[in-house]
Amino acid sequence: MIRAWTPKDIRAAEQPLLDAGHGPPLMARAAAAVAAVCVRELDAGHVYGSRVAILAGKGNNGGDALYAGAHLARRGARVDVVLTADDAHQGGLAAARASGARIHRLDDRGASRAAELLRIADAVLDGIVGTGARPGLRSPVRELVANWTPARSERQIVIAVDMPSGIDVDTGEASDDCVRADCTVTFAGAKPGLLLPPAAGCAGNVEVVDIGVPLADETTATARLNPSDIAGRWPVPGPHDHKYTRGVLGIVAGSSGYPGAAVLATGGSRACGVGMIRYVGSDHVARAVNAAYPEVVPGNGRVQAWLFGPGIDPADDDRMSDVRRYLAEAGDTQLPCVLDAGALAAVEAADSAVQRTDPPMILTPHAGELVALMTRLGDTDVSRSAVEAAPAVWAQRAARRTDAVVVLKGPVTVIAQPHGPTYAQGEAPSWLATAGAGDVLAGIIGAITATSSETATGKSLPALAGYAALGVMTHGLAAGRASGGGPIAAGDIAAALPAVIADHLAGADRRPVGEHSTRGRAQR
Ligand SMILES: NC(=O)C1=CN([C@@H]2O[C@H](COP(=O)(O)OP(=O)(O)OC[C@H]3O[C@@H](n4cnc5c(N)ncnc54)[C@H](OP(=O)(O)O)[C@@H]3O)[C@@H](O)[C@H]2O)[C@@H](O)CC1
Numbered sequence: 001m002i003r004a005w006t007p008k009d010i011r012a013a014e015q016p017l018l019d020a021g022h023g024p025p026l027m028a029r030a031a032a033a034v035a036a037v038c039v040r041e042l043d044a045g046h047v048y049g050s051r052v053a054i055l056a057g058k059g060n061n062g063g064d065a066l067y068a069g070a071h072l073a074r075r076g077a078r079v080d081v082v083l084t085a086d087d088a089h090q091g092g093l094a095a096a097r098a099s100g101a102r103i104h105r106l107d108d109r110g111a112s113r114a115a116e117l118l119r120i121a122d123a124v125l126d127g128i129v130g131t132g133a134r135p136g137l138r139s140p141v142r143e144l145v146a147n148w149t150p151a152r153s154e155r156q157i158v159i160a161v162d163m164p165s166g167i168d169v170d171t172g173e174a175s176d177d178c179v180r181a182d183c184t185v186t187f188a189g190a191k192p193g194l195l196l197p198p199a200a201g202c203a204g205n206v207e208v209v210d211i212g213v214p215l216a217d218e219t220t221a222t223a224r225l226n227p228s229d230i231a232g233r234w235p236v237p238g239p240h241d242h243k244y245t246r247g248v249l250g251i252v253a254g255s256s257g258y259p260g261a262a263v264l265a266t267g268g269s270r271a272c273g274v275g276m277i278r279y280v281g282s283d284h285v286a287r288a289v290n291a292a293y294p295e296v297v298p299g300n301g302r303v304q305a306w307l308f309g310p311g312i313d314p315a316d317d318d319r320m321s322d323v324r325r326y327l328a329e330a331g332d333t334q335l336p337c338v339l340d341a342g343a344l345a346a347v348e349a350a351d352s353a354v355q356r357t358d359p360p361m362i363l364t365p366h367a368g369e370l371v372a373l374m375t376r377l378g379d380t381d382v383s384r385s386a387v388e389a390a391p392a393v394w395a396q397r398a399a400r401r402t403d404a405v406v407v408l409k410g411p412v413t414v415i416a417q418p419h420g421p422t423y424a425q426g427e428a429p430s431w432l433a434t435a436g437a438g439d440v441l442a443g444i445i446g447a448i449t450a451t452s453s454e455t456a457t458g459k460s461l462p463a464l465a466g467y468a469a470l471g472v473m474t475h476g477l478a479a480g481r482a483s484g485g486g487p488i489a490a491g492d493i494a495a496a497l498p499a500v501i502a503d504h505l506a507g508a509d510r511r512p513v514g515e516h517s518t519r520g521r522a523q524r
Pocket residue numbers: 014018023026027030057058059060061062064128129130131132133134135136137138161162163187211
């Protein structure tokens with residue numbers, strides 16, 4: 001798992017070291033790491049004679065970049081420093097000068113001439129601003145970045161120092177004028193904006209460098225599971241398990257309009273190794289489910305978790321009354337429930353005046369469904385564009401409003417909970433944007449929940465958030481496997497699941513974070 005901490009928490013952890021006079025060695029380690037990544041990306045043999053441009057703001061982020069530039073100049077790179085503010089880190093500037101770097105002031109050179117220096121560089125280090133910044137870029141560096149970004153060549157490497165300048169590092173918001181990096185070298189721990197959409201798309205491949213600042217797991221703000229986490233988290237049956245002890249999932253899904261959603265959700269669940277599936281729905285849809293999967297048991301009965309909603313029409317009184325009834329019963333026994341699609345219409349605000357006991361819930365809306373949910377719960381600020389600009393902010397707001405885990409689906413899916421870290425999973429290939437993929441995902445999360453939540457703590461919202469993140473990641477990995485770079489249909493994802501799970505349980509295919517869709521060049 002990759003963990004991220006807010007700049008506030010990282011500063012608090014750094015403070016005792018700074019007070020003890022350890023600031024310079026921390027910066028030296030940070031700068032050396034940036035220079036090493038730059039050397040690697042330039043392909044070590046080609047550092048001598050390569051052109052490196054350093055964008056240096058006036059804070060310590062600029063200091064890191066200047067010292068890194070000094071390392072590279074000493075290795076024979078031609079280094080051009082563009083000072084983007086009216087001041088600069090004095091130690092870093094002196095080191096860069098002493099190493100032979102050429103120093104330019106953005107104010108003197110003008111944005112378009114400085115952009116030319118950037119355009120011809122083999123590598124650019126972004127040290128404009130770091131964790132001390134407010135979001136967005138100020139003039140004239142904003143114009144500089146706007147001039148340079150469209151002119152970038154494919155072979156140019158852009159390395160962000162600690163974070164791409166301009167993003168909102170706390171919320172993951174990013175305006176058009178942010179720096180778009182191929183790689184971000186970040187210090188002590190990742191920062192939320194490096195994992196959260198849309199800013200994660202500006203960070204490229206994230207490399208965390210341990211500079212000796214101790215950070216506590218309990219203060220993690222944002223997290224991303226790695227494929228290697230499947231091995232420690234997937235619910236694996238023991239030799240004495242039988243179908244009931246493994247976990248039974250109840251599914252209320254499908255309608256005459258969308259019978260296939262019930263088949264897809266059930267298909268996603270059964271591929272995850274659930275002990276048994278009980279299906280509740282119309283006879284017509286139940287026949288379709290059983291025709292596809294004879295092992296599914298029709299009708300209600302004892303379950304360890306419920307999945308409500310794929311393919312349900314909120315205007316279908318029969319199905320919605322099933323959902324409300326089983327939801328109320330689940331509340332009595334605190335049985336975890338996954339609510340998707342049409343069943344989201346049954347979700348009330350946590351502070352609703354209606355007397356009720358909610359079960360622990362995972363809600364799985366896409367952006368449009370989140371807007372509908374929050375509007376119904378009385379939020380007047382919500383809009384699709386607001387949700388797309390700040391998915392984590394809205395997922396967190398919805399989680400607090402409903403006292404549930406909220407899985408906000410998107411190119412990077414955000415999993416928020418009322419208290420505790422927000423997960424962000426970005427494994428899914430773009431081919432995953434296809435009808436029915438969400439039904440399969442709901443089935444996967446339902447199956448993991450039913451097979452993992454035997455203990456009381458297993459039903460807690462932090463545990464449910466972990467199950468949801470595991471489900472989202474595995475769904476994305478299965479989609480990648482099924483796609484192989486080409487088109488997929490939703491059913492292909494379910495078919496690919498057992499082999500993907502088996503590979504990771506066996507410890508095969510353990511790739512580091514970022515090696516899937518998060519790796520490589522930023523979206524320009
Ligand atoms: N602490 C440590 O031990 C270590 C810290 N390290 C490094 O320090 C970095 C944090 O450094 P930092 O705190 O100096 O802040 P930083 O982001 O460089 O600059 C803030 C300055 O920028 C300005 N500014 C603000 N917003 C702006 C905007 N939108 N656009 C333009 N300018 C803006 C603002 O000016 P003001 O608003 O005051 O006019 C302020 O002066 C951190 O990311 C890491 O790289 C590492 O070396 C490891 C050890």
